[in-house]
Amino acid sequence: MLGRGLQMTRVICRLMSRKLSAGLHRNILKNMHPSIDIWSVRSSLKNIRSVTMAPWPFSSSGPRDYSLPNPSWRSEMQRLYEHYNSMCEVETEGGEKLKGPWIRLASYNRALKYAPGGQCLSKFLQAKARLFTRNIEEQGAGFEYVVFVNKQEKTCVCVFQAGHLLEGPPGLVHGGAIATIMDSVTGTHAAYLSGPVMTANLTINYRSPIPLGSVVLVHSSVGEIDGRKTLLSCQVTSSDGSKLHTEATGLFISVSVGNLLM
Numbered sequence: 001m002l003g004r005g006l007q008m009t010r011v012i013c014r015l016m017s018r019k020l021s022a023g024l025h026r027n028i029l030k031n032m033h034p035s036i037d038i039w040s041v042r043s044s045l046k047n048i049r050s051v052t053m054a055p056w057p058f059s060s061s062g063p064r065d066y067s068l069p070n071p072s073w074r075s076e077m078q079r080l081y082e083h084y085n086s087m088c089e090v091e092t093e094g095g096e097k098l099k100g101p102w103i104r105l106a107s108y109n110r111a112l113k114y115a116p117g118g119q120c121l122s123k124f125l126q127a128k129a130r131l132f133t134r135n136i137e138e139q140g141a142g143f144e145y146v147v148f149v150n151k152q153e154k155t156c157v158c159v160f161q162a163g164h165l166l167e168g169p170p171g172l173v174h175g176g177a178i179a180t181i182m183d184s185v186t187g188t189h190a191a192y193l194s195g196p197v198m199t200a201n202l203t204i205n206y207r208s209p210i211p212l213g214s215v216v217l218v219h220s221s222v223g224e225i226d227g228r229k230t231l232l233s234c235q236v237t238s239s240d241g242s243k244l245h246t247e248a249t250g251l252f253i254s255v256s257v258g259n260l261l262m
């Protein structure tokens with residue numbers, strides 16, 4: 001039994017490092033023997049240092065996309081969403097529709113499963129797990145946000161509405177919730193730029209409190225990309241950009257797919 005498990009492990013590792021399509025990964029998992037030793041799969045995957053993946057390959061179909069508008073969104077959230085969304089597609093004078101400078105990213109939970117290799121990962125990570133910012137089922141109660149990236153300018157912006165469950169000081173957003181959204185936005189931006197990453201360092205300065213229920217912008221931009229290190233800076237501002245709430249720098253280290261399973 002164990003021998004067959006190890007043999008399967010080797011097959012999976014070989015196929016993943018050859019960057020086979022997601023469809024094939026699905027077939028491998030479907031045919032996997034029930035007695036396969038998950039831990040040996042994990043430790044073998046950890047040793048794959050050379051899996052290369054397109055940084056952010058999205059599918060247009062799949063489970064619920066949590067970054068789309070819902071009735072809990074305030075008019076300011078909806079307005080900013082439409083502002084950036086309108087720049088995801090531009091129309092030429094001849095009426096032809098072309099890709100614009102911005103790209104709206106579907107929510108993580110949806111994206112991971114549809115990334116190359118994600119079919120494999122989803123078996124381990126996604127059965128019950130979900131990015132925790134997307135775990136509050138009641139719309140508007142927690143983190144309502146949508147992330148856009150600008151490929152040319154290597155910037156990223158998130159429109160964020162903080163719900164009542166994120167309260168810290170009375171009527172204000174908890175500092176940990178602010179750290180969470182900054183980590184998620186910069187982490188997403190780093191992953192978009194550099195592939196799978198882990199946060200190594202996040203240094204935050206809280207400059208002015210964020211009123212609970214308000215809509216703010218989270219901006220992320222590239223400081224430096226040096227080998228495995230992606231350094232980003234991040235600011236949370238009021239929706240009109242006039243007030244700085246929080247600023248941070250984040251260091252993200254590129255990791256192999258195996259590290260994500262640890």
Ligand SMILES: CCCCCCCC/C=C\CCCCCCCC(=O)SCCNC(=O)CCNC(=O)[C@H](O)C(C)(C)COP(=O)(O)OP(=O)(O)OC[C@H]1O[C@@H](n2cnc3c(N)ncnc32)[C@H](O)[C@@H]1OP(=O)(O)O
Nearest residue numbers: 108115116117118183184187188191196198199200201253
């Ligand atoms: C098939 C799948 C496709 C996936 C597609 C993805 C889609 C979705 C993507 C994204 C959405 C994400 C949205 C959420 C984001 C949230 C992210 C988090 O919250 S992550 C959890 C919190 N972070 C941890 O738990 C890390 C714990 N730490 C570690 O695991 C390690 O320390 C790690 C990986 C960070 C580095 O370990 P090492 O062994 O790999 O590398 P070493 O050799 O230590 O460091 C490499 C270089 O980085 C520097 N470095 C490392 N840590 C540093 C630090 N804290 N400060 C400064 N420099 C540091 C080192 O000095 C070294 O630099 P020199 O190459 O020598 O120049």
